[in-house]
Amino acid sequence: MEKDEKIAWRFMDFYDTKRTSFYVSVKCLYLSVRQVVIMSGNLQPTKAQILKNLEAFKNVDTPEKKEEIYVHEVYNKISAHFSQTRYKPWPFVQQFLSELPDNLLGVDVGCGNGKYLSVNKKLYIVGSDYSTGLIQQARMLHKDEESNDILIADGLQLPHPDGIFDFALSIAVIHHFSTKERRENAIKEILRVLRFHGKALIYCWALEQEHSRRGYHDGMDQDVLVPWVLMKKQKKKKKNNISSIDKNKSEASDKKDCNTQNTESGDNVKPDTKMRYYHLYKKGELNEDCAEAGGK
Numbered sequence: 700m701e702k703d704e705k706i707a708w709r710f711m712d713f714y715d716t717k718r719t720s721f722y723v724s725v726k727c728l729y730l731s732v733r734q735v736v737i738m739s740g741n742l743q744p745t746k747a748q749i750l751k752n753l754e755a756f757k758n759v760d761t762p763e764k765k766e767e768i769y770v771h772e773v774y775n776k777i778s779a780h781f782s783q784t785r786y787k788p789w790p791f792v793q794q795f796l797s798e799l800p801d802n803l804l805g806v807d808v809g810c811g812n813g814k815y816l817s818v819n820k821k822l823y824i825v826g827s828d829y830s831t832g833l834i835q836q837a838r839m840l841h842k843d844e845e846s847n848d849i850l851i852a853d854g855l856q857l858p859h860p861d862g863i864f865d866f867a868l869s870i871a872v873i874h875h876f877s878t879k880e881r882r883e884n885a886i887k888e889i890l891r892v893l894r895f896h897g898k899a900l901i902y903c904w905a906l907e908q909e910h911s912r913r914g915y916h917d918g919m920d921q922d923v924l925v926p927w928v929l930m931k932k933q934k935k936k937k938k939n940n941i942s943s944i945d946k947n948k949s950e951a952s953d954k955k956d957c958n959t960q961n962t963e964s965g966d967n968v969k970p971d972t973k974m975r976y977y978h979l980y981k982k983g984e985l986n987e988d989c990a991e992a993g994g995k
Contacts, residue, residue, distance in 0.1 A: 742970045744926050752974045753924050762877040769924065769976035770875045771829055777927050777973055778832030782812040782840070792870060793818050795900050803865035808854050808889055809872030813837035816847040824868075825859075827852035854885050859892045867892065867899040874903040874978045877922070879988070882978065886992035901989075906979040915979055924974040 744752075759765045774781065792815060799805075801821040810816065810826030811833050824847045828834050837849050852858055854872065867889050876882045889899055909916035915923070 742928050742930075744928075744972050748972075749924055749926065749974075753922075756922075756924060756974075756976065762881055765877045765976060766875065769877075769974055773927065773973045773975050774830040775832035777929060778812075778830060778836050780929055781927070782833070782836040785812055785814055788814055788818050789870070789902075792868065792900065792902070795868075796822065799866060799898075804863070805866040805868065806857075806859065806864045806889075806892060807868040807870075808852075808857065808885075809869055809875075810837060810849070813841050813847070813849060815868060815870065816841055816849070817844055820844075820846045823847065825850070825864075827854075827857065829853055855881065855888055857888050857892055861891055862894045862897075864892050865894055865897050867897065869899070869901045871902050871904065873901060873988075874980065875976060877976060877978070883988050883992045886989055890993060901985070903980045903985055904977055906981040917981065921979045921981065923977050923979060925977050927973045927975060929971040929973065930969070 756769055796819045803822050805822055805824045807815055807824055807826040810828050813826045816824050816826050826847060826849045831851060834851050869889055873882050873885050876885055906915055906921055907917050
């Protein structure tokens with residue numbers, strides 16, 4: 700395990716603006732959450748390589764295109780490996796779901812591989828994600844369960860009527876929208892589908908994490924690219940004098956998970972780095988975005 704990453708989160712009690720004055724009860728903390736190691740040694744891209752990619756990101760002309768290239772396409776490509784590292788619920792999210800009354804209807808916007816869908820099987824949760832690859836992973840993992848439903852959906856245009864859900868989750872999703880307006884609109888969409896007195900739990904990555912392995916800190920650019928390194932096996936050159944036993948061992952080795960680091964030689968491994976866009980929330984900013992989305 701690497702050093703802790705800080706996560707900004709927001710808990711909201713939601714009151715429908717159509718029926719009463721709008722009110723949001725705020726609790727904003729910076730929590731430490733363990734992250735799975737996805738990079739190793741000299742396989743990490745250099746700072747210069749990351750900056751070069753960041754310049755390319757900034758030169759993309761529309762926010763929609765930025766998110767298509769640096770969010771949607773990336774998660775579709777890394778979905779299988781990403782899902783392997785996302786199997787343990789975060790404690791506070793698990794607590795939130797476990798303490799809800801039985802038989803409530805909820806929505807998980809940006810559910811990924813659906814790791815929160817079956818935390819509390821006395822709830823019914825509709826999980827959605829824009830990534831077709833992650834939804835495929837979610838459907839495989841939860842195909843025999845009856846306490847949830849899974850679908851592909853845009854977080855800015857959820858296919859649900861107003862005020863239908865008792866609670867909502869948005870865990871490490873809003874920070875992938877590349878403008879303040881789009882992040883606020885994503886929050887508005889979550890509030891729109893919540894019923895009168897519904898509850899929402901929203902997590903985003905925080906800026907102030909100078910003691911983490913990534914070293915993000917106050918004063919730096921809040922829009923960053925975070926690398927995800929996939930490993931691709933390269934075919935080894937055949938030797939004329941290879942024995943049948945050695946050949947079988949070699950073939951078995953090639954069938955191992957291509958993302959493991961237990962390789963005989965670095966010559967047969969090629970790193971494939973994908974860059975994911977994140978907006979790092981500074982302290983208090985998530986509160987401001989929620990207020991701009993309609994809360995106070």
